[in-house]
Amino acid sequence: xxxxxxxxxxxxxxxxxxxxxxxxxxxxxxxxxxxxxxxxxxxxxxxxxxxxxxxxxxxxxxxxxxxxxxxxxxxxxxxxxxxxxxxxxxxxxxxxxxxxxxxxxxxxxxxxxxxxxxxxxxxxxxxxxxxxxxxxxxxxxxxxxxxxxxxxxxxxxxxxxxxxxxxxxxxxxxxxxxxxxxxxxxxxxxxxxxxxxxxxxxxxxxxxxxxxxxxxxxxxxxxxxxxxxxxxxxxxxxxxxxxxxxxxxxxxxxxx
Ligand SMILES: [Ca+2]
Ligand SMILES: [Ca+2]
Numbered sequence: 001x002x003x004x005x006x007x008x009x010x011x012x013x014x015x016x017x018x019x020x021x022x023x024x025x026x027x028x029x030x031x032x033x034x035x036x037x038x039x040x041x042x043x044x045x046x047x048x049x050x051x052x053x054x055x056x057x058x059x060x061x062x063x064x065x066x067x068x069x070x071x072x073x074x075x076x077x078x079x080x081x082x083x084x085x086x087x088x089x090x091x092x093x094x095x096x097x098x099x100x101x102x103x104x105x106x107x108x109x110x111x112x113x114x115x116x117x118x119x120x121x122x123x124x125x126x127x128x129x130x131x132x133x134x135x136x137x138x139x140x141x142x143x144x145x146x147x148x149x150x151x152x153x154x155x156x157x158x159x160x161x162x163x164x165x166x167x168x169x170x171x172x173x174x175x176x177x178x179x180x181x182x183x184x185x186x187x188x189x190x191x192x193x194x195x196x197x198x199x200x201x202x203x204x205x206x207x208x209x210x211x212x213x214x215x216x217x218x219x220x221x222x223x224x225x226x227x228x229x230x231x232x233x234x235x236x237x238x239x240x241x242x243x244x245x246x247x248x249x250x251x252x253x254x255x256x
Contacts (some may be wrong), residue, residue, distance in 0.1 A: 023092065026085045027196055027220040032060040042081040044197075050077035050202065058217055061098070061214040067202040077202040086121055088194035090223035091170050095198075096216040098163035100138060109160075110134050111212035114143075114202035115218065117168060120194040126187070128166045128177045130158070131210070134203050144177040146187025151177075153184075163216075171223070196220050 027039065034057055038044040046052075048068025055063045067077040093115065095129030101109035125147070132140035140158040144151045158164075168180040173190035176183055198218060202210050 020140065024224060025222040026088060026091075026222050027218060029063040029218050030060055031057050031215060031217070031253045034058065036055060037062055037081050037198075043081055044083070044243075045080045047078035047080065048075045048202075050079060050133045053079045053200070061216050063212060063214040064200050064210075065212050066210045067200060067204075071204070072204045073204060075122040075204060077204055079200040081198040082195055083219070084195045087194040088204065088220075089170070089190070089192050090172070091117075091168075091193060092221045092223060093117065093168040093196070094217055094219040094221075095166040095168070096163070097130060097166070098161075098216065099132070099140065100161040100212040101132060102160060102211065104110045108208050110205070110208040111140075111198070111211050111213055112203065113213040113215070114199045114201070115166065115168070116197040117193045118195040118197065119191045124190055124197070125189055125193055126168050126175055126177065128168055128179070128184070129199075130213075132158075134205055134208060142184055144179075144185035146175050146177065146185055147189050149185070149187050151185035165172050173211075183198065213246045 029041070031037070033040065037056055046069070050067045051069025053064050053068060054066040057063075062142055064079065067079050095115040097113055099113065101111070110132055112129055112131045112133065114127055114131075115123045117128045119125055122200065123146070127143075127145040129143045129145075130140055131143045131152070137165045139156045139160050141149075141155055142153040142158065142164075165180055167176075167177070169191075170193075173188045174234075175187050175189060177185045177187075196218065198215055200213055204210075
């Protein structure tokens with residue numbers, strides 16, 4: 001009987017430990033249907049005087065080759081795509097991008113491309129961004145921000161043309177931002193997120209031009225309701241202990 005109980009407990013504990021995290025897609029776009037994001041579930045907006053962009057969706061990428069309108073010689077022009085959703089706690093965000101600072105004078109292309117996560121009030125919780133800015137060197141670098149704490153890899157640390165797989169993951173109150181699988185920044189904020197933004201930026205000046213930036217994938221997954229294996233295993237033990245105790249009382253009662 002004892003052996004059977006031990007076996008039952010082992011089965012319960014091991015099955016709970018093997019339960020996979022339940023990941024549910026909240027936002028998923030592979031930019032592969034030829035329909036511009038603004039007509040495909042995203043809201044678009046412009047900042048810094050910008051009024052338009054050059055580019056489109058082709059193959060499996062949404063690609064921008066310029067941000068237009070406003071003064072071409074100053075101001076930080078932006079083109080932002082956003083989606084709102086029911087607030088989520090634990091999450092995994094995939095953001096796959098590529099860029100090209102050529103071809104005419106690769107030292108002067110200036111462009112940024114980031115993914116931002118916001119709470120229901122529009123406050124930024126986390127940002128991961130490719131930055132090829134004015135005056136910080138010829139080429140780009142990795143940048144991350146969690147609640148005002150930032151990390152970056154420094155000027156020229158990325159190639160003039162390249163790609164990146166960026167991940168932002170939250171488990172409990174810990175947020176990790178990874179660039180090609182390597183941790184760039186860890187921060188702490190448990191505020192539920194309710195919006196994702198893709199932000200194309202153009203730090204315009206007289207001598208600069210915008211290169212090429214592409215988004216291959218944006219995916220936000222909610223990681224839901226995974227009980228602690230330890231606590232559920234303990235729950236199983238408590239239930240079993242109760243069953244054993246009741247069984248002992250029942251087996252004793254006929255004798256009294
Ligand atoms: Ca599309
Ligand atoms: Ca794609």
